[in-house]
Each structure stands twice: as structure tokens, then as C-alpha cells.
Amino acid sequence: MEYFIADLHFFHEQLLQSEHFSPRPYDDLQDEHQGLQQAWNARVTENDTVYHLGDLAFLNKIKPAKKGYQALYELLLSLNGQIVLIKGNHDTRDLFKFLQNQHSTLSDGRPKFKFHDVGMIVKANHHQFFLTHYPLILGPTASSVNLHGHIHHSQVAIAENINVGIDSSDLEYLNSDERPTWGTPLNLSEIEMILERKRHQLSE
Known part of the structure; x- marks a missing residue:
């Protein structure tokens, strides 16, 4: 399974x-x-992949920097699955290099961490999901969707831009009984539901 969060x-x-x-x-x-x-481990298994779309941590106050990197690394090891990290404005290449240099692997041989500086595309459910940290304005599109973070409780007033951040207002398109526990990575079914309802609301 694939999950998404920021x-x-x-x-x-x-x-x-x-x-x-x-x-x-x-x-x-x-x-x-x-x-x-x-919240993460209640949903994600060791065989799953989670795409984290930027701003993994804020380590500026931890000195020296490697002490913060080590503390974050140990925390990330407690999270199930493979974690694909897309760089946000609070993430640094030094952090990504530190995590990469740990050479952590899962039981199936996959690397624990994968890294992308700007973004990537995931194809699923007849959609191209553009995964970025910052919102990406694609223009009119039938099959492309931008999953992003960065703007926290704000939203882009375009249905095809979905903020998957943990404090995103786009999560309000899910009813209270449909919404996972705060901090849970979203699955594709939940994202499709948000997309459909956001399209409906914005077309009214």
C-alpha cells in the first residue's frame, strides 16, 4: 500500500x-x-511505502546538527514501512545525506529511506499524482493531481491541489467518522474522496 503525508x-x-x-x-x-x-504504525505496515512531502523536522535548535539528525533518525526507525522523502523548506540536504549514509534497510531488502529534492510522480487510479512540497499549479487537467504540503491549515482553491499535511484544512472534506486519527498518513481512497468532494464544492 501507498500512503501520503506532509x-x-x-x-x-x-x-x-x-x-x-x-x-x-x-x-x-x-x-x-x-x-x-x-497513528502512523496503526495503519502502515513494514511492506508499505509512505511518501512524506516535505518539512519532516525542525532541528535548528539542536546543536550540534548531527545530534538532531541522530535523534530524528532513531525516531524514524520506529515508523513502519519505507519512507520516501521529498525535500521541504525546513529539510536540508545535509539531513538527507546523513539518513542516506546510515544504509538502513527493511526486512525485504528495500532501503528504509528514498530521497527527492523537488518532487516525483506516482501513477495510480488513472491519475498522475505530482508529489511536491510547495503547491504546484497545473492548470486545467482531467487526470493530474498535485499532492503537496507547506501551507498547513490553508488550501489552494483548486480541486486538483490537495494538501496532505497533517493539519490541512482539506482533511475537512472527510466526515468525522471517515477521517483517520490526527497524524495518520492518507491512503489513495481517502485522497480520491477529498478530490471528488472538493471538485463538487468548487463547482457550485
Whole structure:
């Protein structure tokens, strides 16, 4: 199975009660990290792939830098599946190089981490999903969809731009009984549901 998520912002304490972003449902980083780990692993298995669309962590306050990289690496090892990382504005190439140099592999021999600086395309369900951190304006399209993060609680008023960030307002297109636990990576069925309902709302 393939899953999609963005803007985890591990170690970013200021986001917990930020006035500029949607408040997160935790009071401290330890509880948030534990909650994100539980939400992730309740859905994702070792055989699955999760695409993380940028802003994995905020490590600026941890010195030296490698101490922060090591702490994040240990946290990521607790998350099931292969993680495909697309670079966000808070991610650095040094971090990606550090993770790559650990040479971590899954039990089936796949690398634990894969990396993309700008973005990539995943084809599924008769769609081309353009995976980026920043919203990508594609113009009129019948089969292409941009999955992105970056703008947190905001949304692009185009149906084919879907914000898969953990505090995205696009998640509100899912009813409360359909919406997974906060911090859970989205599956393709949920993304298709968001797409259909966003198209319907914006066409009214």
C-alpha cells in the first residue's frame, strides 16, 4: 500500500500552540512524537511505502546538527514501512545525506529511506499524482493531481491541489467518522474522496 503525508515537523515545539498554524493536539513534543508514531504504525505496515512531502523536522535548535539528525533518525526507525522523502523548506540536504549514509534497510531488502529534492510522480487510479512540497499549479487537467504540503491549515482553491499535511484544512472534506486519527498518513481512497468532494464544492 501507498500512503501520503506532509509537514510532520518533528521537534518543532513552537507549532504545538502556534497562533499562525492550526494548533496541534498535544502539549509537549514527547507526547506529540508518541502520538504520531502510534497513528502512523496503526495503519502502515513494514511492506508499505509512505511518501512524506516535505518539512519532516525542525532541528535548528539542536546543536550540534548531527545530534538532531541522530535523534530524528532513531525516531524514524520506529515508523513502519519505507519512507520516501521529498525535500521541504525546513529539510536540508545535509539531513538527507546523513539518513542516506546510515544504509538502513527493511526486512525485504528495500532501503528504509528514498530521497527527492523537488518532487516525483506516482501513477495510480488513472491519475498522475505530482508529489511536491510547495503547491504546484497545473492548470486545467482531467487526470493530474498535485499532492503537496507547506501551507498547513490553508488550501489552494483548486480541486486538483490537495494538501496532505497533517493539519490541512482539506482533511475537512472527510466526515468525522471517515477521517483517520490526527497524524495518520492518507491512503489513495481517502485522497480520491477529498478530490471528488472538493471538485463538487468548487463547482457550485
